Structures are given as C-alpha cells and as structure tokens.
Amino acid sequence: MAERIQKVLARAGVASRRQVEEWIRAGRLAINGVPATLGAPLRGRDKVTLDGRPVRFREPDSATRVIVYHRAASRDLNAPESTESVQLFEKLPRRAGRRWIAVSPLPPNDGGLELLTNDGDLAQRLMRRLGTLRVTFSLRVRGELNELQLARLRSGVVDPETTLEVESIEPAGGEGSNRWYTLVTRGGRARDVHRLAQAAAVDLSRLMRVGLGPVRMDRSLARERHRTLSPAETTQLYELAGVSGAAQAATAHSTRSRPRSLARYKA
Numbered sequence: 001m002a003e004r005i006q007k008v009l010a011r012a013g014v015a016s017r018r019q020v021e022e023w024i025r026a027g028r029l030a031i032n033g034v035p036a037t038l039g040a041p042l043r044g045r046d047k048v049t050l051d052g053r054p055v056r057f058r059e060p061d062s063a064t065r066v067i068v069y070h071r072a073a074s075r076d077l078n079a080p081e082s083t084e085s086v087q088l089f090e091k092l093p094r095r096a097g098r099r100w101i102a103v104s105p106l107p108p109n110d111g112g113l114e115l116l117t118n119d120g121d122l123a124q125r126l127m128r129r130l131g132t133l134r135v136t137f138s139l140r141v142r143g144e145l146n147e148l149q150l151a152r153l154r155s156g157v158v159d160p161e162t163t164l165e166v167e168s169i170e171p172a173g174g175e176g177s178n179r180w181y182t183l184v185t186r187g188g189r190a191r192d193v194h195r196l197a198q199a200a201a202v203d204l205s206r207l208m209r210v211g212l213g214p215v216r217m218d219r220s221l222a223r224e225r226h227r228t229l230s231p232a233e234t235t236q237l238y239e240l241a242g243v244s245g246a247a248q249a250a251t252a253h254s255t256r257s258r259p260r261s262l263a264r265y266k267a
Contacts, residue, residue: 002041005031005048010120012057013099017124023050066117066234068217069226073111073206104130104212110190112138112208113217125241126213131187136211138172139181139193142203152200153183159199164192178205213240 005024010017021038023029029036030049042048048055101123103115117123126133145153156164165186172180183193190207197204210217214236221227229237 002043004039005029005036005042006039007121008042009048009055009057010124013101013118013120014055014057015099016101016120016127029055066115066119066122066229066237067226068215068221068229069114069116070217070221070223071106071111071114072223074108103127104189106190106209110207110209111223112210113212113215115212115215119243122238122241122243125243126237129241130189133187133213134167134211135185135188135209135213136216137183137185137188137190137193138206138208138210139183139197139202139204140174140206141179141181141197142177142205144179145181145202149200149202153196153202156185156196157199158192158195162192162195164188164196166196182210184211213237 006017006020009015009020014020015023020029024036024038024040027035028051030052031040031042031046033047033049036048048057100116100118101120103117103123103126106112106114115126150169153169154166156166158164165188167184167186169181169183172182174180185193190209193207194204215229215233
C-alpha cells in the first residue's frame, strides 16, 4: 500500500515532515531516480535517494522509542549551538536506519529535560502542539524574590508585544544567596523565561526544564543519563499528539529501562 513520502520518512525517523518537504522543494529527494514531489506515493520496493545517495529506513516497529535525557548545561558559554547539539546526539543510543529527534530542544547554556524520539511523526505533531503544553522550569536566583518581582513573573510580560502564559511561580527551597523557584508556563521556552526574568529584574543564575507536557524528569535521573518512557507515558504522548497506533507504540517496551550512562554509546 502506497503512502506519502513525507509521512513514511517522518514515521521512520529519517527526518521531520517539514525537513522532508524542504528536501523535496530543493530537488534533493528522488524516488527511483525521479525527483520527488510533495505527497508523492512511496511503495515498499521504491528506492529513495537524497542528493544521489540511498536513504535507508525501516518502518516503525518495536524499535520505536521515546526517552527522557537529563541534559547538562554547557560550561563553554561561547560554544556554537550547532556544536553542542552534535555532541548531545553523539551520546544517544544508535539504531540502524533511525535517528533521534528532539522535541523543543534546550539552548546549550540551559539544562534539564530533553524529550527525544525516533518516531518522526510523533515529534512533528508534538512540536505543533508546543504552544498548548504545560512546561515546568526550576529557576535558581540570587537572593529571595520580593513581591514586585513575583508579580512581574506572574504577569508573564516579557515586552510590550510578548506575554508568556504563566500558571504559577512558587518557592522551592534554597538558602543563603541561592534560592530556587518553580515556574509553570503554557508553551514556554527557555529563552522566553530568560527574557521574562530580565524584564522582572530577577538575577537568574541557573535555569532547568523539569517538565514537558505529561513527562517529568525525576531528581533521581543524573546528568547525561536517560530513561525510556513507560508504556503509560508513551501512550499519553501519542494520544496528546493525535497519532494513531498509540497502543502499539506503548507496548514496545513493557518495562521502564534502568537509567544508565550514555557515554559508552559511540556515534
């Protein structure tokens, strides 16, 4: 049965649908030697090439995975973002014919929860829904926030044209010069929170994302370690994204993998 090339390659984790569409518009993708067009049907025996090189992929099966990775903030403030991203993906487990796609990746200078999947269709749909997802951040600030600063954070006003939807801001411990606060937003990105803190005259020394949609990063997950989502968590994500076959994807891993270091995986 033939399916659109964008859907097949995205579902197989080759690239997001948007990336595949860009390749097609640029004339870089071909099917059986003929330049591909948007929505072109792809059948089982068709040969796909990118810039003349074969594209190898497999249909999703039990290899489909979603993982939570604890990203460490970069120590090199001058490192290019592209370099940091490459270093991150080099630490992830390798799977033949599949690649990892980050859902709303963090800037290199921030740490915390990275949500990654090798199901391109799931990643694309989740990214389209980012504006509606509840996102939780841990903020480390210098000194205790006063009522005016808290009010400014709750307002979510970044500038006259930008307002971040803030659901709550609550103390989360700390002592001395370092205090922690938990900030819950709708669709907030790390860069938005940095700008909000600056607008509220908050001296923000560290920012960590600890929740993205229904997925949370437990304190027990050490930096540069990962865990595979449980079947229940995976089902939630697929249902949230509106992707069919959620039950099949969720049963791909009947038990949660034990957190382990990714350093031993070679690119």
